[in-house]
Amino acid sequence: MTYDERGNRTSESHYGVDGKPCVPKYGCARREMTHDERGNKISESYYGPDGKPCMLDGDYARLERTYDERGNETSRSYYGMDGKPCVPKYGYARVEMTYDERGNKISESYYGVDDKPCLCREDYARVERTYDECGNKTSESYYGVDGKPVNIR
16 A cells, blocks of 8 residues: 555555455455545546556446535546446446535436436436434435436335
């Protein structure tokens, strides 16, 4: 494992008993991470024993995140070995989140590789939440790709 000057882990590699790179149970021989100035992990890239990009558990080769000034994750995007957006098992290539002034997640919107709204694996494209003054969730509403309310399973 390697770390940057702030103590953030920047890489980890796995080796077999023969000293050669190997793939452990979760699917990559090497993982590289980058962090922003606040220590938030903004990217993760995965590599096989040959040093080339590989798909983590067959899902994605790179993950990128953004954060707001409070450290809340505001987006997460998935990429394939070719560097292009891909859709892992979650059903979307990118999700965007918004928060209220107390840090409660009030919305999540899902997008496909074409950057258009898409259904996540739970069959909605956006969820909106409200909270009371104590931070208790008081409502949750689901919407389809057309922006109209949908019933979920």
